[in-house]
Every structure is written in C-alpha cells, then in structure tokens.
Amino acid sequence: MEFLDLLALGFGAALTPENLAFCLLGALLGTLIGVLPGIGPTTTIAVLLPVTFFLPPLAGIIMLAGIYYGAQYGGSTTAILVNLPGEASTVVTAIDGYKMAQKGRAGAALAVAALGSFFAGTVATFGLAIAGPTLSGFALSFGPAEYVSLMIFGLLAATILARGPVLKAIGMILIGLLLGTVGTDLSTGASRMTFGAIELFDGIDFIVIAIGLFGFSEIIENLEKTGASGVKVAKITRLWPTREDFKRAWPAVLRGTGVGTFLGILPGGGATLASFSAYSLEKRVSKRPAEFGEGAVEGVAGPEAANNAGAQSSFIPLLTLGIPSNNMMAMMLSAFVIHGLTPGPQILQSQPQIFWGLVASMWIGNAMLLVINLPLIGLWVRLLTIPYRLLYPAILLFCCVGVYSLNNRIFDVALAAGFGLVGYLFRKAKCEPGPLLLGFVLGPLLETNLRRTLLISQGDASVFVERPISLTLLVATALLLLMMIVPNFRKNREEAFKGEEA
Amino acid sequence: MKKILATSALALLAATGSAQAEWPTDRPIELIVAFAPGGGTDIMLRTLAPYLKEILGAEIPVLNRPGASGEIAYTALAQSNPDGYTLSSLNTPGFLTMRIGRELGFDPAAICPIARIVEDPGALIVQANSPYQTMEELVAYAKENPGAVSMGTTGVGTDEHLAMLQLEESAGIDLTAIPFAGANEAKTALLGGHVTAIGLNVGEYSTADQNALKAIGQFAEERSVLAPDLPTAKEQGFDVIQSSERGLATRCDVPEEIRAKLSDAVDQALADPAFLEQAGQMALPLSYLSGAEWVEQMPGRLERYTEIFSLIEAGR
Known part of the structure; x- marks a missing residue:
C-alpha cells in the first residue's frame, strides 16, 4: 500500500508542532481576511511571501495554503450576516444566506456553510491526493475552444440565477457583459470605454462592482425602508440547523463538492466560477426553486461546498504540472520557487514529504477551521443585534477600506459608490445583480477565448464542433435552451416564481 | 550678472541640501x-x-x-x-x-x-516533445505554412510580442500572435498543445518544469547567466534582442x-x-x-x- 505509506509520510511531516502552529496561523489569518471585504488572500500572501524565506519550506507553504482556504470559510460570514461578500467566490452565498439571516436563521446558515466547506475541503483534498495527476491531464485538454463552449453554457445557465422574468435576467447578463468589455483590449491594445481614465485601463475590479451592487445598495435600501432604526431581523430561534436543514443541505453539499472540485482544476476557473455554477445547479435540480433567493438552505450549502472544494482542487494543476490556475496559485508558485522547489512531476518523486505534507496539512487545516468557525457562530450572530445605526457606518467603513486597498486608489471607492446607486435602481426595478456579476466574470473569458480560438484556427469556426469536449458542451447548451423555450417548461418556471411576485 | 546667478543657484542648492540633511531618517x-x-x-x-x-x-x-x-x-x-x-x-x-x-x-x-x-532576456519556448527543437526548424516550418505557427504572448507591445515581431522581420516569416492574460495562462496553453510556442523570460523558464517545456533560443546579446547552454537567437542567425x-x-x-x-x-x-x-x-x-x-x-x-x-x- 504505497498510497498509505505516502499518506503516513505526509501526516508525519504535517504533524510536527511547528507545522501545526503554522497551519493554525494560516487558517486564523485566512478567516480574518476572509471576513474583511476587499482584503483578499492574494494581497495577504504577497505581503507575507518574503517572511516565508525565514521558515522551512513546508511550514511556509502550509501557512500560505491555510490563508487561502481559510479565506473561503471567512468570506461567507459577512455575506450571510450583512449581505457583503468578502470574497468574489462568496457572492452567491449572500443571495440566500442573507435572506436566512433576516429570517432569524443566521446561525443555521453559518453552520451549514462551515460544515459544507469542511466536507468539501476534505473530499477535494482526497481527490487531490489520489487523482491529482490524471485530473491535471484532463484540465490541459481544455483549450480556448472548450472554454468558449463552457462560457456559453455558463451564460445561459446564469439566467437561472435570478428570480422573476427571464427577460430581466438576460438584460442583467448583457449589462454584465458590457461592463466586462471596459479596459484595454488584449488583442489590439486599444482601450475601450475608459473615457480616457487610466484607472479603467485594466477594467473594473470584480470587488468594486460586488461591493457596490450588494453592500452599498443594501445599505441604501435598508435606510430608506427603516431609517436609522434598523433592519428588522426576526428573532433568532435556534443557532443550529434543524434536521430538515441537514436533510436538504447534504445532497447540495455533495453536488457542490463535485462541481467545485472539477471547476477548480480548470485554469482560470477556480472558486468563483465553482460557486456560481453550484448555485445554478441547485436551483435547477431543486423541487422548490421558488424558495431560492428567499433563504433556501441549499443555496448556501451548494456554493459554499463548491468554493472550498475549488480552492483545494486548484492546487492540483500547480502541484502536479507546475501550472498555477489563478493568481492565488501563481503566488503559491512563487512561494515554492523562493525555496528552490519546482512544483511538477519531479517533486512528487524527489520530495514526497512536501507534496504529501501539504495534502495532510489541508486535512488538518480544514478540521481546525471547523473548530475555529463553529464556536464563533454564536458571536457572529450576536453582531446582528447591534443597532443598525451603529452597524451600517462600520460596514461602510470596511467596504471603503477594502475597495481602496485593492489598488490603493480612491477612484475605486468612488466607482463602487456609483455602482451602489446603480444597484439601488436595479433593486427598485426588481432586477437581480447575480446574473450581472456572472456576465461580468464570464464575458471577458468568452471574448478572449473566442478570439484566441479563431486566431489559432485561422478563422475556421468548425473547431467548436470538431473537438469532442467543446461539442458536448454545445449540445448541452442547446438542450438547456430547448428546455427553456418549450412552452410546458416555461409555464412551470413562471408558476414556480409566481409566489414571489406578490 | 552671470556670477550672481551662479552664486545664488549655489546658495539655493546648499539650502536645499541642508533642508534634506535629515534624509532619509525623518x-x-x-x-x-x-x-x-x-x-x-x-x-x-x-x-x-x-x-x-x-x-x-x-x-x-x-x-x-x-x-x-x-x-x-x-x-x-x-x-x-x-x-x-x-x-x-x-x-x-x-x-x-x-x-x-x-x-x-x-x-x-x-x-x-x-x-x-x-x-532578464526573453526566450522562445516550445513543448519538450515539439517537432521543432531549434529555431531554424520552427522558422522553416513557418516559412512553408504562413500563419500556421501560433505564438502565445501576453498582449500587444509586451516583451514577447516585440520579440515575435523582430523574429518575423528577421526571418521573413508570418506567425500568429495569440494574446494571453499572463505568462502562466500562456504556459498552460502550450502544455495543452493549443499554441505552437510561447515567449517567457529566461528567469521564468529556469524555474519551470524543464521536462515539459524546452527553450530553443534566448533573445540576449550574450547568453544569460541563468541559461549558459541555451544559444541566443543571434547565434542561430536571427536578429532578435529583447529583454x-x-x-x-x-x-x-x-x-x-x-x-x-x-x-x-x-x-x-x-x-x-x-x-x-x-x-x-x-x-x-x-x-x-x-x-x-x-x-x-x-x-x-x-x-x-x-x-x-x-x-x-x-x-x-
């Protein structure tokens, strides 16, 4: 049993007091920065990177990894409590998590999020341990053409994110696509819709839009409804999820784990795409789609499991092929390089204790995060009893600090404030920001990959149907479209949403 | 008059000097x-x-x-x-x-x-098992098949793009530039076989997995200390200098x-x-x-x- 030997080696390496301490430190730091909106793991790790010079390689890497997946736990907390996604990957958690909190079920939402994350984290780590190399090979077969098909599928599925008329959802997706085109055109270097502002040359940051549309507009609406006296939060009945919650949440966690593990492997995919997809999937398979957006526990469980699974599995391409799938992993790559280690096939052979030690530390770290987060729930929930007139200035302050710290410039704060106003108008028009954000994320990926595909094929569009993965995705898209057009299904969808229109 | 100006300029300089005396500790x-x-x-x-x-x-x-x-x-x-x-x-x-x-x-x-x-000089990178193991082989193929060789860059006017344009000009060939959002994305596309070649800095290449990627030329005047065995483009007959x-x-x-x-x-x-x-x-x-x-x-x-x-x- 070579696998067990290697695992034992890994736990041996990870269970030294020193490595345990750095794992805990990383997990704690991650939780903290996850809670603060805007201050993401990428910045934190960049700042801490030089510090890891003075640590043994494994300890440094364990700590940095802990910050990354710890942030996935922490990010959900503010999303659920105050409708403020701390990380991009927790935007969809806010949709139902916040509604649950308003109904006095914040404790249940937080517990489901933490338990779901823990389960997904452990399973994805297991996947990393046994199937890492195979999965990476598959990820590499995703070229520009496959991405185009995946994005088209994703955009269509995005209409499911919203309640209300499909037309509004499509409108929001289109606005998202439009916002995604702002900035320098990668293929020609021309600047688009920047109005000469150099701050817009690199496009608009996701966090700026998310904080504006969710955080700021929520505050405006709350103050309009109730003045400074506060948001009426239903009395908290119980802290722990009910048996019914567990029954509904666990299949969602399973599906979310699968989606997250898969999308996490894809370059450029990662935790954000995973959580969006998991939410769409849950709403699609649910027998009670009408409850989504009104505090459905599956809407918290699925995405939370997915973003944590995605966070773990994005290590797979890095550790097995040496290619980072997102900015965070690029940072992890630097951490390896600083210690003279080159992630890739050789490291599995030459330094197995590094790979297996990291894998083991992820298990330990996820368990630590559960222990950190569950007792904190009582404390977090009490946060909601703070009078709103004291709470909202604090939220505003954290939002502004977070947005400012993205690029250290006030322009972004002003931009977020603008999106706050726009978001308020959207709320008045009963348009949901979820599809907009997904359009914003997927649009640029769709555009650049479409152009890449056609450049590589020298203008021949038949590649999309000639490549098997791409073809499969396109067929799935066509089926989904058909389901939406066929009258019978449409009637069902409209009926399902009728209750909420009132 | 000239002298007065010079003196006052000197005095001004001295004044600024003393005002900055605390630099950089305050x-x-x-x-x-x-x-x-x-x-x-x-x-x-x-x-x-x-x-x-x-x-x-x-x-x-x-x-x-x-x-x-x-x-x-x-x-x-x-x-x-x-x-x-x-x-x-x-x-x-x-x-x-x-x-x-x-x-x-x-x-x-x-x-x-x-x-x-x-x-950090640029380098031309292909897959380790690529049919083109020298710049000459790649150029020969590109000559016969204009536009068929795709090269990953990180956008217009970036290091790799500038190097590519020089190579096109110097070898009289036509390559297809495929822009990626960063070196890592380009590397991934190369490993998946979606582009023929990419540009990377020698520093980036030296820390990458060299069983999967192979550099076939560096764009320096002289070989970089990080890649003493890698011939420059000039040595292979192409006038490409980019760092x-x-x-x-x-x-x-x-x-x-x-x-x-x-x-x-x-x-x-x-x-x-x-x-x-x-x-x-x-x-x-x-x-x-x-x-x-x-x-x-x-x-x-x-x-x-x-x-x-x-x-x-x-x-x-």
Whole structure:
C-alpha cells in the first residue's frame, strides 16, 4: 500500500508542532481576511511571501495554503450576516444566506456553510491526493475552444440565477457583459470605454462592482425602508440547523463538492466560477426553486461546498504540472520557487514529504477551521443585534477600506459608490445583480477565448464542433435552451416564481 | 550678472541640501510598485526592501499601485514631492513603449532611474516533445505554412510580442500572435498543445518544469547567466534582442546626492551575500546598472521599439 505509506509520510511531516502552529496561523489569518471585504488572500500572501524565506519550506507553504482556504470559510460570514461578500467566490452565498439571516436563521446558515466547506475541503483534498495527476491531464485538454463552449453554457445557465422574468435576467447578463468589455483590449491594445481614465485601463475590479451592487445598495435600501432604526431581523430561534436543514443541505453539499472540485482544476476557473455554477445547479435540480433567493438552505450549502472544494482542487494543476490556475496559485508558485522547489512531476518523486505534507496539512487545516468557525457562530450572530445605526457606518467603513486597498486608489471607492446607486435602481426595478456579476466574470473569458480560438484556427469556426469536449458542451447548451423555450417548461418556471411576485 | 546667478543657484542648492540633511531618517520612504502583489517585480522589491531599510536606516513600506502597465504608478511618482521619500519600480520595455503613439498622464523625462536591478532576456519556448527543437526548424516550418505557427504572448507591445515581431522581420516569416492574460495562462496553453510556442523570460523558464517545456533560443546579446547552454537567437542567425529590465526610479528633481545615495544603497544591497542567496533561489538574473548608465541606454532602445511598433502599425 504505497498510497498509505505516502499518506503516513505526509501526516508525519504535517504533524510536527511547528507545522501545526503554522497551519493554525494560516487558517486564523485566512478567516480574518476572509471576513474583511476587499482584503483578499492574494494581497495577504504577497505581503507575507518574503517572511516565508525565514521558515522551512513546508511550514511556509502550509501557512500560505491555510490563508487561502481559510479565506473561503471567512468570506461567507459577512455575506450571510450583512449581505457583503468578502470574497468574489462568496457572492452567491449572500443571495440566500442573507435572506436566512433576516429570517432569524443566521446561525443555521453559518453552520451549514462551515460544515459544507469542511466536507468539501476534505473530499477535494482526497481527490487531490489520489487523482491529482490524471485530473491535471484532463484540465490541459481544455483549450480556448472548450472554454468558449463552457462560457456559453455558463451564460445561459446564469439566467437561472435570478428570480422573476427571464427577460430581466438576460438584460442583467448583457449589462454584465458590457461592463466586462471596459479596459484595454488584449488583442489590439486599444482601450475601450475608459473615457480616457487610466484607472479603467485594466477594467473594473470584480470587488468594486460586488461591493457596490450588494453592500452599498443594501445599505441604501435598508435606510430608506427603516431609517436609522434598523433592519428588522426576526428573532433568532435556534443557532443550529434543524434536521430538515441537514436533510436538504447534504445532497447540495455533495453536488457542490463535485462541481467545485472539477471547476477548480480548470485554469482560470477556480472558486468563483465553482460557486456560481453550484448555485445554478441547485436551483435547477431543486423541487422548490421558488424558495431560492428567499433563504433556501441549499443555496448556501451548494456554493459554499463548491468554493472550498475549488480552492483545494486548484492546487492540483500547480502541484502536479507546475501550472498555477489563478493568481492565488501563481503566488503559491512563487512561494515554492523562493525555496528552490519546482512544483511538477519531479517533486512528487524527489520530495514526497512536501507534496504529501501539504495534502495532510489541508486535512488538518480544514478540521481546525471547523473548530475555529463553529464556536464563533454564536458571536457572529450576536453582531446582528447591534443597532443598525451603529452597524451600517462600520460596514461602510470596511467596504471603503477594502475597495481602496485593492489598488490603493480612491477612484475605486468612488466607482463602487456609483455602482451602489446603480444597484439601488436595479433593486427598485426588481432586477437581480447575480446574473450581472456572472456576465461580468464570464464575458471577458468568452471574448478572449473566442478570439484566441479563431486566431489559432485561422478563422475556421468548425473547431467548436470538431473537438469532442467543446461539442458536448454545445449540445448541452442547446438542450438547456430547448428546455427553456418549450412552452410546458416555461409555464412551470413562471408558476414556480409566481409566489414571489406578490 | 552671470556670477550672481551662479552664486545664488549655489546658495539655493546648499539650502536645499541642508533642508534634506535629515534624509532619509525623518520619515518612511514610500516604495510604489507598479504591479499587483505577487508579480515578479513586486517580489523582487519586497525582497530587496528590508536590505535597503537596513542600509539607509529608514522604514520602506511597499505600496502596490497596479494598472495600465505601470502608467498609474509613474503618474503617482510624477505627482509626489521631489524630496526622495517616494520611489517607484521602473520596468522596460513598458516604460519606454507606453509613450509610443499615446498621450501620457505624466512626463517620462521627469522620471529618472536610480538603478537597474535585473535584466532578464526573453526566450522562445516550445513543448519538450515539439517537432521543432531549434529555431531554424520552427522558422522553416513557418516559412512553408504562413500563419500556421501560433505564438502565445501576453498582449500587444509586451516583451514577447516585440520579440515575435523582430523574429518575423528577421526571418521573413508570418506567425500568429495569440494574446494571453499572463505568462502562466500562456504556459498552460502550450502544455495543452493549443499554441505552437510561447515567449517567457529566461528567469521564468529556469524555474519551470524543464521536462515539459524546452527553450530553443534566448533573445540576449550574450547568453544569460541563468541559461549558459541555451544559444541566443543571434547565434542561430536571427536578429532578435529583447529583454525585460526591472529597477527603481524617482523624480529627476530629487537632489542629485539623494539619488546617488539611493543608487549606492541598491548596489550595496545587491552585494550582500544574504540577498544574493535569496535572489539565487528566486532565479533573479541580477544585473546592476547605476541610474546614469541605465538612462544612457534608453534612447537607443526607445528608437528600436518605435521601429518595431511601426511594424504593428503597418498592419501585421
């Protein structure tokens, strides 16, 4: 049993007091920065990177990894409590998590999020341990053409994110696509819709839009409804999820784990795409789609499991092929390089204790995060009893600090404030920001990959149907479209949403 | 009259000198990095900062002002006080190419380099099992099949793109540029076999998995210390010279002696064995040049870049 030997080696390496301490430190730091909106793991790790010079390689890497997946736990907390996604990957958690909190079920939402994350984290780590190399090979077969098909599928599925008329959802997706085109055109270097502002040359940051549309507009609406006296939060009945919650949440966690593990492997995919997809999937398979957006526990469980699974599995391409799938992993790559280690096939052979030690530390770290987060729930929930007139200035302050710290410039704060106003108008028009954000994320990926595909094929569009993965995705898209057009299904969808229109 | 002017200028100089006597100890020196945390430039400067801090005896907080390939950081530097308390990273070719055909929000002539720290030549990379194991083989194929060879770059006017244009011109071939959002994306596409070749810096290549990727030429005058066995493009008969330089800069109207002190401090830090060890682990191709020496090279490079850019304009 070579696998067990290697695992034992890994736990041996990870269970030294020193490595345990750095794992805990990383997990704690991650939780903290996850809670603060805007201050993401990428910045934190960049700042801490030089510090890891003075640590043994494994300890440094364990700590940095802990910050990354710890942030996935922490990010959900503010999303659920105050409708403020701390990380991009927790935007969809806010949709139902916040509604649950308003109904006095914040404790249940937080517990489901933490338990779901823990389960997904452990399973994805297991996947990393046994199937890492195979999965990476598959990820590499995703070229520009496959991405185009995946994005088209994703955009269509995005209409499911919203309640209300499909037309509004499509409108929001289109606005998202439009916002995604702002900035320098990668293929020609021309600047688009920047109005000469150099701050817009690199496009608009996701966090700026998310904080504006969710955080700021929520505050405006709350103050309009109730003045400074506060948001009426239903009395908290119980802290722990009910048996019914567990029954509904666990299949969602399973599906979310699968989606997250898969999308996490894809370059450029990662935790954000995973959580969006998991939410769409849950709403699609649910027998009670009408409850989504009104505090459905599956809407918290699925995405939370997915973003944590995605966070773990994005290590797979890095550790097995040496290619980072997102900015965070690029940072992890630097951490390896600083210690003279080159992630890739050789490291599995030459330094197995590094790979297996990291894998083991992820298990330990996820368990630590559960222990950190569950007792904190009582404390977090009490946060909601703070009078709103004291709470909202604090939220505003954290939002502004977070947005400012993205690029250290006030322009972004002003931009977020603008999106706050726009978001308020959207709320008045009963348009949901979820599809907009997904359009914003997927649009640029769709555009650049479409152009890449056609450049590589020298203008021949038949590649999309000639490549098997791409073809499969396109067929799935066509089926989904058909389901939406066929009258019978449409009637069902409209009926399902009728209750909420009132 | 002339004399009076000269004397008063001297007096002014002396006055400024004494006003700056406390430099750099009375407050922190802000180091602006023109790229996001975690990039090559950021890591290099965050590694260097503690050594500069020790040598100068001043706090040196690092502040990332990413965006517009550095223009945001350079604009911030140009708007700072000329007192030596604001430094910025400086990268070529970006600093030079951004002024070609575009109005800038700052005057590039007002920004003076303090020192060049790293010079990292570009390299042409293919898959390890690629049918093209030399530049000649790749060029021969491209000649027969115009446009069929796709090359991953990180966008228009970036190092790899400029190198590619030079190769096209020098070899008389037609390549297809495929822009990616970063070197890692390009690397992934190459490993998946979606593009024929990509450009990477030698530093990046030396830390990559060399069983999967293979460099077939470097774009330097002389072989880089990081890749002594890799022939240059020139040795293979193609006139392609392209490297990324990274260093530090400040405003030109910062007093000469402060700029000299900063340059010396960088030089000193680069000689520190502890720093050298860290730089070695990160595969930083250290290549110190004083600000004056660096600035001397710039007009020549700018001219070359302008020429290459006119190739883009010509509709390539």
